[in-house]
Amino acid sequence: xxxxxxxxxxxxxxxxxxxxxxxxxxxxxxxxxxxxxxxxxxxxxxxxxxxxxxxxxxxxxxxxxxxxxxxxxxxxxxxxxxxxxxxxxxxxxxxxxxxxxxxxxxxxxxxxxxxxxxxxxxxxxxxxxxxxxxxxxxxxxxxxxxxxxxxxxxxxxxxxxxxxxxxxxxxxxxxxxxxxxxxxxxxxxxxxxxxxxxxxxxxxxxxxxxxxxxxxxxxxxxxxxxxxxxxxxxxxxxxxxxxxxxxxxxxxxxxxxxxxxxxxxxxxxxxxxxxxxxxxxxxxxxxxxxxxxxxxxxxxxxxxxxxxxxxxxxxxxxxxxxxxxxxx
Amino acid sequence: xxxxxxxxxxxxxxxxxxxxxxxxxxxxxxxxxxxxxxxxxxxxxxxxxxxxxxxxxxxxxxxxxxxxxxxxxxxxxxxxxxxxxxxxxxxxxxxxxxxxxxxxxxxxxxxxxxxxxxxxxxxxxxxxxxxxxxxxxxxxxxxxxxxxxxxxxxxxxxxxxxxxxxxxxxxxxxxxxxxxxxxxxxxxxxxxxxxxxxxxxxxxxxxxxxxxxxxxxxxxxxxxxxxxxxxxxxxxxxxxxxxxxxxxxxxxxxxxxxxxxxxxxxxxxxxxxxxxxxxxxxxxxxxxxxxxxxxxxxxxxxxxxxxxxxxxxxxxxxxxxxxxxxxxxxxxxxxxxxxxxxxxxxxxxxxxxxxxxxxxxxxxxxxxxxxxxxxxxxxxxxxxxxxxxxxxxxxxxxxxxxxxxxxxxxxxxxxxxxxxxxxxxxxxxxxxxxxxxxxxxxxxxxxxxxxxxxxxxxxxxxxxxxxxxxxxxxxxxxxxxxxxxxxxxxxxxxxxxxxxx
Amino acid sequence: xxxxxxxxxxxxxxxxxxxxxxxxxxxxxxxxxxxxxxxxxxxxxxxxxxxxxxxxxxxxxxxxxxxxxxxxxxxxxxxxxxxxxxxxxxxxxxxxxxxxxxxxxxxxxxxxxxxxxxxxxxxxxxxxxxxxxxxxxxxxxxxxxxxxxxxxxxxx
Numbered sequence: 001x002x003x004x005x006x007x008x009x010x011x012x013x014x015x016x017x018x019x020x021x022x023x024x025x026x027x028x029x030x031x032x033x034x035x036x037x038x039x040x041x042x043x044x045x046x047x048x049x050x051x052x053x054x055x056x057x058x059x060x061x062x063x064x065x066x067x068x069x070x071x072x073x074x075x076x077x078x079x080x081x082x083x084x085x086x087x088x089x090x091x092x093x094x095x096x097x098x099x100x101x102x103x104x105x106x107x108x109x110x111x112x113x114x115x116x117x118x119x120x121x122x123x124x125x126x127x128x129x130x131x132x133x134x135x136x137x138x139x140x141x142x143x144x145x146x147x148x149x150x151x152x153x154x155x156x157x158x159x160x161x162x163x164x165x166x167x168x169x170x171x172x173x174x175x176x177x178x179x180x181x182x183x184x185x186x187x188x189x190x191x192x193x194x195x196x197x198x199x200x201x202x203x204x205x206x207x208x209x210x211x212x213x214x215x216x217x218x219x220x221x222x223x224x225x226x227x228x229x230x231x232x233x234x235x236x237x238x239x240x241x242x243x244x245x246x247x248x249x250x251x252x253x254x255x256x257x258x259x260x261x262x263x264x265x266x267x268x269x270x271x272x273x274x275x276x277x278x279x280x281x282x283x284x285x286x287x288x289x290x291x292x293x294x295x296x297x298x299x300x301x302x303x304x305x306x307x308x309x310x311x312x313x314x315x316x317x318x319x320x321x322x323x324x325x326x327x328x
Numbered sequence: 329x330x331x332x333x334x335x336x337x338x339x340x341x342x343x344x345x346x347x348x349x350x351x352x353x354x355x356x357x358x359x360x361x362x363x364x365x366x367x368x369x370x371x372x373x374x375x376x377x378x379x380x381x382x383x384x385x386x387x388x389x390x391x392x393x394x395x396x397x398x399x400x401x402x403x404x405x406x407x408x409x410x411x412x413x414x415x416x417x418x419x420x421x422x423x424x425x426x427x428x429x430x431x432x433x434x435x436x437x438x439x440x441x442x443x444x445x446x447x448x449x450x451x452x453x454x455x456x457x458x459x460x461x462x463x464x465x466x467x468x469x470x471x472x473x474x475x476x477x478x479x480x481x482x483x484x485x486x487x488x489x490x491x492x493x494x495x496x497x498x499x500x501x502x503x504x505x506x507x508x509x510x511x512x513x514x515x516x517x518x519x520x521x522x523x524x525x526x527x528x529x530x531x532x533x534x535x536x537x538x539x540x541x542x543x544x545x546x547x548x549x550x551x552x553x554x555x556x557x558x559x560x561x562x563x564x565x566x567x568x569x570x571x572x573x574x575x576x577x578x579x580x581x582x583x584x585x586x587x588x589x590x591x592x593x594x595x596x597x598x599x600x601x602x603x604x605x606x607x608x609x610x611x612x613x614x615x616x617x618x619x620x621x622x623x624x625x626x627x628x629x630x631x632x633x634x635x636x637x638x639x640x641x642x643x644x645x646x647x648x649x650x651x652x653x654x655x656x657x658x659x660x661x662x663x664x665x666x667x668x669x670x671x672x673x674x675x676x677x678x679x680x681x682x683x684x685x686x687x688x689x690x691x692x693x694x695x696x697x698x699x700x701x702x703x704x705x706x707x708x709x710x711x712x713x714x715x716x717x718x719x720x721x722x723x724x725x726x727x728x729x730x731x732x733x734x735x736x737x738x739x740x741x742x743x744x745x746x747x748x749x750x751x752x753x754x755x756x757x758x759x760x761x762x763x764x765x766x767x768x769x770x771x772x773x774x775x776x777x778x779x780x781x782x783x784x785x786x787x788x789x790x791x792x793x794x795x796x797x798x799x800x801x802x803x804x805x806x807x808x809x810x811x812x813x814x815x816x817x818x819x820x821x822x823x824x825x826x827x828x829x
Numbered sequence: 830x831x832x833x834x835x836x837x838x839x840x841x842x843x844x845x846x847x848x849x850x851x852x853x854x855x856x857x858x859x860x861x862x863x864x865x866x867x868x869x870x871x872x873x874x875x876x877x878x879x880x881x882x883x884x885x886x887x888x889x890x891x892x893x894x895x896x897x898x899x900x901x902x903x904x905x906x907x908x909x910x911x912x913x914x915x916x917x918x919x920x921x922x923x924x925x926x927x928x929x930x931x932x933x934x935x936x937x938x939x940x941x942x943x944x945x946x947x948x949x950x951x952x953x954x955x956x957x958x959x960x961x962x963x964x965x966x967x968x969x970x971x972x973x974x975x976x977x978x979x980x981x982x983x984x985x
Binding site for chain 1: 473519531662674
């Protein structure tokens with residue numbers, strides 16, 4: 001009996017080894033664009049499974065898999081506000097089989113982090129298909145429009161909750177309270193946006209800043225939306241006015257999810273991936289479904305994506321500097 | 329009341345279609361099999377298996393996903409009972425007595441009672457969700473940072489009772505756990521603490537690494553010491569299923585565990601992790617002979633396993649009624665929902681009753697499936713124990729290494745695992761217990777964060793913990809617990825001295 | 830007959846706790862403690878470390894007063910080989926990939942048992958390696974380097 005099982009084990013082992021050898025040998029050479037992709041693609045997500053970036057990466061990944069017939073694997077490498085994943089992708093073989101999916105954090109961190117182990121120009125922006133404006137919401141028992149809320153807040157130290165220190169919500173809210181509205185507000189960081197929304201629904205904090213995490217609660221009336229920092233109102237919560245309508249002209253802060261490749265990647269492959277993602281976003285069914293979830297969608301060429309990235313680095317950098325927040 | 333039944337009927341109607349039953353079964357089975365791998369807990373399992381739910385109807389996909397979730401949870405208990413390799417905090421509690429039972433040749437009974445306890449707890453929790461989800465949500469909202477802080481303090485006071493040996497050593501272990509939890513970036517300033525510039529410490533330690541190192545590999549070291557020590561495991565396999573006596577012994581622990589775990593599960597911010605610890609402490613406290621605990625007491629498996637499953641179930645409440653995921657697993661479920669085009673939130677219940685009640689009903693069916701799948705599997709798992717130990721420990725080592733590696737795809741985590749394993753071995757040699765350390769680690773992080781949030785909100789006034797009624801209540805319980813733990817020990821300690829003289 | 834120290838195990842435990850406490854306090858020396866209304870990063874670790882130190886002192890004092898267990902017997906073979914195995918795995922994953930790292934790690938680790946048998950161990954190592962590649966690589970799609978030798982690279 002032991003002999004038999006040993007034989008079986010050896011055979012199985014050899015079979016699996018040979019399968020591994022045959023199935024996976026790859027040639028590291030500049031690949032023909034038309035042949036891309038010819039093997040498994042990894043999408044490295046800078047944040048934990050279940051978040052904003054992860055969900056979108058999984059959706060796009062699935063559609064790419066359907067489209068190209070190659071397995072697409074999601075690899076969550078959370079850490080250091082997305083820097084861990086960015087550093088990793090900046091250092092991989094530029095063959096476009098490892099794609100970075102991250103958020104606005106990559107633009108914010110340029111100014112926020114004193115130290116990073118990669119340079120932004122080691123990465124090239126492929127697409128930033130989905131975004132959502134930063135918003136402010138409060139418990140329904142408190143003044144429910146921006147003007148009244150600020151008047152109410154004037155003579156007290158209010159608290160605002162966010163998904164964490166250095167998050168887009170933190171920077172945008174800090175900038176708004178400190179620089180624009182000049183109201184004394186203390187930051188209460190939470191571990192993740194969900195818990196900050198929870199605290200606001202439970203009236204534990206005065207207001208919650210989030211990108212689109214609070215939209216379902218606002219729609220249901222569990223929270224009162226004060227303002228969104230978009231150029232126009234959000235599809236997900238059309239009743240909430242923009243900051244511009246509330247008298248704060250030009251205050252725009254949007255969180256997005258973007259896809260990146262090492263900058264040495266063949267531009268033709270970058271374009272191919274860009275085109276594929278744009279096609280996915282333009283598909284009417286996907287479009288309807290993503291807007292239904294509260295995302296604003298936009299397709300850009302690779303050049304436009306790169307330009308948008310730089311303008312975002314600028315916009316968030318300005319806010320980070322004005323608020324004086326830094327992270328080591 | 330009529331609503332309650334008609335709703336459940338709607339739900340069962342959705343869940344009991346052949347396709348959905350099959351998917352629920354497949355989900356539970358896959359979840360169990362993948363969850364058994366050390367280090368691959370529910371989160372990793374769902375993330376890994378998520379793609380296979382694409383292309384299904386949303387309801388079917390969610391039913392399958394929750395099956396995976398329960399399956400993974402149960403699979404984790406299986407590997408901690410059989411091999412003492414807990415990959416998450418709830419499994420740590422199960423390992424305490426479950427693995428001791430396995431050593432005594434009662435692995436089948438331990439696995440069986442944990443399946444039965446989980447099934448019962450799941451059934452009760454499902455009914456609770458169906459009947460009371462709305463009002464219970466309000467309870468969860470009362471909990472702000474101050475209440476959470478007090479809850480964590482209470483949880484840590486449980487840890488003292490959790491320990492078998494010296495109280496002072498247990499306290500020291502809890503504190504070391506809390507200290508370890510502070511490694512990594514600070515929540516409010518983002519500054520790195522005690523990372524010494526190492527990248528691989530920059531996000532702190534993972535509870536899976538701690539569990540596998542302090543328990544799993546450290547246990548391997550101990551077993552390698554002498555041959556006789558571990559022959560026990562190989563000895564009699566014994567009955568595969570719990571008998572009448574064991575069931576009788578477990579009824580009350582299961583009931584109490586269900587209640588405790590169910591209540592704690594409703595609290596967002598991962599209150600559910602406290603459930604198994606609390607239940608274990610309670611059972612030990614109530615036992616006529618507490619010294620049996622840690623040596624293979626069946627109550628120490630039945631109670632915590634029920635608490636764990638009840639909590640796993642009721643933690644769906646904040647998600648379903650508020651649209652707020654209370655922990656990482658639920659966050660992933662939200663992600664999955666959105667992938668299937670469902671905006672999670674309060675509106676799900678009213679706008680998509682089929683989906684909501686279908687999911688609730690499938691929770692119960694999922695638990696039933698687990699029972700159906702796992703009782704026959706027990707025989708196979710127990711056979712695993714017959715592999716000669718000289719080969720088994722090699723397998724444990726490699727699976728732990730892969731499990732830890734796959735957390736972050738970072739070989740440095742394997743080194744951390746090694747260091748923790750050596751630390752775990754040393755702790756045993758000095759009669760320190762790793763369980764309080766794990767609890768300190770799990771609760772320490774939440775305790776600090778909630779303390780800081782509470783103090784920011786109260787503008788620096790520590791009175792907030794005493795002014796808020798729920799908070800002060802929890803603190804009083806904590807103090808009582810500590811007194812209960814320390815007083816008899818002091819008396820016993822003296823007795824022991826007299827005996828020796 | 831133990832002389833001054835009546836519980837050597839507790840005495841050493843206490844010393845170790847004090848060392849740990851001192852080390853932690855040293856490690857957070859540069860961080861600010863903050864105030865109550867805005868706690869700094871060092872407040873929690875520093876005070877927890879102080880408490881650990883106090884526990885250590887209590888244990889030492891106890892070790893002079895009460896009789897306690899002696900030091901236990903340690904065994905070196907198991908820990909040494911298993912740790913070497915884990916090290917080999919970690920280093921191997923960086924340099925050569927799973928296909929070489931895993932079997933080497935398992936063979937080294939196997940010597941941790943005094944009952945080790947050569948052939949059996951090597952067969953197990955090969956079989957488990959193949960099994961893990963199939964399971965984690967193919968079935969579960971876990972990204973990991975399979976083989977990364979210069980000139981010969983395998984990926985999934």
